[in-house]
Amino acid sequence: MTPGLMIAAPASGTGKTTVMLGLLRALRDDGLTVQPFKSGPDYIDPAFHHAASGRRSFNLDSWAMPADMLHSLSAQANGADLTIAEGSMGLFDGVAAPGASGNGASAEIARRMGWPVVLVIDVSGQAQSAAATALGFARYDPAVRVAGVILNRVASPRHERLARGGMAAVGLPVFGALPRRGDLTLPERHLGLVQAAEHPDLEARIAAYATFLRAHVDLAALRDVAGAASHAPAEPCRFAPPAQRIALAQDAAFSFAYPHMLDAWRRAGAELLPFSPLADEAPAASADLVWLPGGYPELHAGRLAAAATFHAALREHARTRPVHGECGGYMALGAALIDAEGNRHRMAGLLGLVTSYAQRRMHLGYRHATLLSGMAGLPAATTLRGHEFHYSTILEQPDAALAHVVDAEGNPVTETGSYRDRVSGTFFHLIAPDGGGVR
Missing domain, CATH: 3.40.50.880 (Class I glutamine amidotransferase (GATase) domain)
Known part of the structure; x- marks a missing residue:
């Protein structure tokens, strides 16, 4: 089975999409075939995933999709070296009432697929206290494995040392620390990011993200923590089309x-x-x-x-x-x-x-x-x-x-x-x- 992991966060706006795109491109540049996925309903992020990885990205949604459909879509990773899924909102954010097979939270997808979670933590405005947030996420659901964190928006070497010290105190690995960079952002519109096709400089942006991630994140360590899917992929998803x-x-x-x-x-x-x-x-x-x-x-x-x-x-x-x-x-x-x-x-x-x-x-x-x-x-x-x-x-x-x-x-x-x-x-x-x- 293809090993995989999920890039998630405690909340929206932490920079996980930038991390996701940088990882996809950096690993692709290393010669790996990486299959992206997006948790939840989202049209815009998967187009960026495709641009960064060279492979189409598919949505996985436990509220709208039954289990066999989720598992059949995971078969898109067949033949890839690694799967990376991007979470939506906060890791455990979903709806109150279950749907087709769950409540739509990213944590459910990670649990069903057997993917360890790497949390992107925005440490601006805090240092050791970020570890308390990360520890709460790691303990919230024992069935969801939080493998470690990537620190984002780090202000200085001293800030990084303090934040790393907090994570070490609670036993959570730090896979990288990303300095604060105002230029590495994607413009947004009312439905989220501006569409990938509207960026004339998208390729240059993604290449810059990859360079940034490679300089500050231990890519080999991330590959080592990836977990194999906990199920056998189902047959390809089939339902009747509305017309011929x-x-x-x-x-x-x-x-x-x-x-x-x-x-x-x-x-x-x-x-x-x-x-x-x-x-x-x-x-x-x-x-x-x-x-x-x-x-x-x-x-x-x-x-x-x-x-x-x-x-x-x-x-x-x-x-x-x-x-x-x-x-x-x-x-x-x-x-x-x-x-x-x-x-x-x-x-x-x-x-x-x-x-x-x-x-x-x-x-x-x-x-x-x-x-x-x-x-x-x-x-x-x-x-x-x-x-x-x-x-x-x-x-x-x-x-x-x-x-x-x-x-x-x-x-x-x-x-x-x-x-x-x-x-x-x-x-x-x-x-x-x-x-x-x-x-």
Whole structure:
């Protein structure tokens, strides 16, 4: 089995993504084949993982994915020398009610996969006290092994000595200490990091991270603590695709499509036909379904409003075949999108939805949906698991509700999605059919 470890932290904002990218590239430069993963629902970090490692990164989510699906996705590491997974939020942060196979915490993924955890500890503003935090994490769940720490944002040699002394006092190995560097950061946007494809200097940034990690982290020691997976990988993940030929929007405005979903569709025999709405391209005329993923349509609303060829082809397709949009794709199917400056942009008009970024409100969390009507090849009463994360506000939604939607604790969610004839949309991003996995 491929050995692996998880890079995690006590909280968000500690610098674990920079550490992750530096490790992936440094180990790749050493001639190793490294398979990345991301714990939890996240479209943006895996694209950075791919750029750093040269291998596609896959999400592992215990709330949305049953155990057999998690284990089948872990088979992506077959043939690799090492697996490195990046945690999300704090190591033990999850939801209160379990989902398909757990509560979504990174610690659950580490435990299921048998991966030791390396904690990235931000020691700014403290020294020996950081060891108390690390010790609490190491003892919180005996089934999760915290192998040691990487100290981040170290202010001086003296600061490093004090912090290392605290870790030594509680018996936790220190794999490295990273000096404070304001220039080694990635710009952020409201959904997290700015997308990898938007960085013209991404390769130089990742190379700098690798150089930085190599100078301050014991890479050999990290490789030595990696643990083998505690299970045999299942068969490849399979579930029925929503159509045989799927026209898939793919560009800077519509990029949030999970690799595991697309792979499962292809494995089941579907043909994916990419096109770019931003380039005013029409979806393939032979497509059985048009699928618009989420992304950042609000940043390109003017170009989308002017995409006459795209809009006309969508309308023609929708006369006889289904069209579906997720989050940003849903907004693009609506009547209008109002940007952060208050400018109103006409969208495709296949649904009556009007959304606004001028009235920002965060919508975040897992979603469990029961379809009230058929959606993109899926029949009514189908149950789905996914997540929602956006800052738009619904001003108008005159069409029929698509689904009964609840959050991870079973509380009703007002963003139900909607449908009109063959056109449907949801604010949640599909991760898996409920109970979906190896079939």
